[in-house]
Amino acid sequence: MWGTIFSIALKLVGWMIEKKASKDEAKKKFLELLDAVKDDAAISVKIKDSLTSQREALKKRLEEQKSGQQPPLKG
Amino acid sequence: MRSFMFIFFVVMAFLIAGCESLPKSVAPVESQDRSNKALWNWKADIALNVNGVQFDGMGSTQLPGPINIELVSKAKLDVLIISSCQRYVSYEKLDKGWFGGAGKKFTYTYSPSPTELAGKCPLYFQAFDKDGLTAWGLLAFKYDEKLPATVECNGQTYVSNGFTTCQSKNGFEQVMRFDKDVIFEADSSCNAVAISKRQIKVVPSLGFCNITFTDGVNYHAAVFLGYQSAMIRGE
Numbered sequence: 001m002w003g004t005i006f007s008i009a010l011k012l013v014g015w016m017i018e019k020k021a022s023k024d025e026a027k028k029k030f031l032e033l034l035d036a037v038k039d040d041a042a043i044s045v046k047i048k049d050s051l052t053s054q055r056e057a058l059k060k061r062l063e064e065q066k067s068g069q070q071p072p073l074k075g
Numbered sequence: 076m077r078s079f080m081f082i083f084f085v086v087m088a089f090l091i092a093g094c095e096s097l098p099k100s101v102a103p104v105e106s107q108d109r110s111n112k113a114l115w116n117w118k119a120d121i122a123l124n125v126n127g128v129q130f131d132g133m134g135s136t137q138l139p140g141p142i143n144i145e146l147v148s149k150a151k152l153d154v155l156i157i158s159s160c161q162r163y164v165s166y167e168k169l170d171k172g173w174f175g176g177a178g179k180k181f182t183y184t185y186s187p188s189p190t191e192l193a194g195k196c197p198l199y200f201q202a203f204d205k206d207g208l209t210a211w212g213l214l215a216f217k218y219d220e221k222l223p224a225t226v227e228c229n230g231q232t233y234v235s236n237g238f239t240t241c242q243s244k245n246g247f248e249q250v251m252r253f254d255k256d257v258i259f260e261a262d263s264s265c266n267a268v269a270i271s272k273r274q275i276k277v278v279p280s281l282g283f284c285n286i287t288f289t290d291g292v293n294y295h296a297a298v299f300l301g302y303q304s305a306m307i308r309g310e
Contacts, residue, residue, distance in 0.1 A: 026205060037113060041201070062291055
């Protein structure tokens with residue numbers, strides 16, 4: 001009788017330790033992921049810079065066209 | 076008392092046996108190969124409802140704000156990061172789901188600052204749940220772009236009035252058509268080629284790329300994403 005109780009209690013403790021370890025591992029991976037992707041937030045800055053410089057380049061090309069030079073269409 | 080103890084141990088034994096018969100860890104499908112890559116390697120799929128207009132992952136709308144953005148994420152919002160060219164804000168467990176855990180919905184009121192209003196400055200949403208699942212979305216803003224285009228994007232054809240967002244599998248051909256002759260400037264990763272003076276083929280490489288078109292008077296801006304694959308979360 002006490003042997004059975006002891007065996008069940010041991011299994012229960014083992015299961016709890018394993019669950020805790022797996023939870024800790026998941027948390028570690030989660031924090032690693034957050035750390036790894038933190039620089040992605042700069043994507044908005046990159047899009048802004050790219051669209052702004054494209055607009056400036058097009059304005060320049062249009063001015064060149066108006067002043068008599070005819071740069072070929074891209075592509 | 077004896078019968079009570081007997082029932083208690085039988086129940087405990089079943090519980091333990093049941094727990095042991097479960098798989099040790101069921102990794103979400105998405106997390107298996109992600110290797111901490113940027114979220115935009117996968118298709119954006121946070122549902123964005125902006126002033127009643129629905130977008131699947133990526134979209135554009137008109138400023139000035141404030142605008143209400145209702146987000147529905149496929150990953151629980153254990154952490155949500157919202158960033159623009161100026162702001163970077165993070166939230167934890169925004170929406171309480173079942174049993175007090177994180178939920179998947181959030182309403183964000185965006186009041187752009189003068190700097191955000193002045194630039195072409197999209198909002199980027201990144202959602203993370205503690206099981207390793209992720210989701211993301213992007214909302215771009217139309218400023219003075221007025222040149223309309225007919226867009227063929229990921230199998231759908233629609234008219235875009237000044238600002239286009241389009242996401243598709245990287246290396247797949249997308250098309251933009253205009254009613255007038257246009258010239259354009261494009262990031263090299265767009266692999267943009269003029270089929271004619273009014274039709275441009277775009278084959279985005281992996282990641283974001285941008286193009287600006289003009290007919291000499293008005294402008295059209297476009298943000299393309301070439302993604303590696305859709306997120307399969309195994310749910």
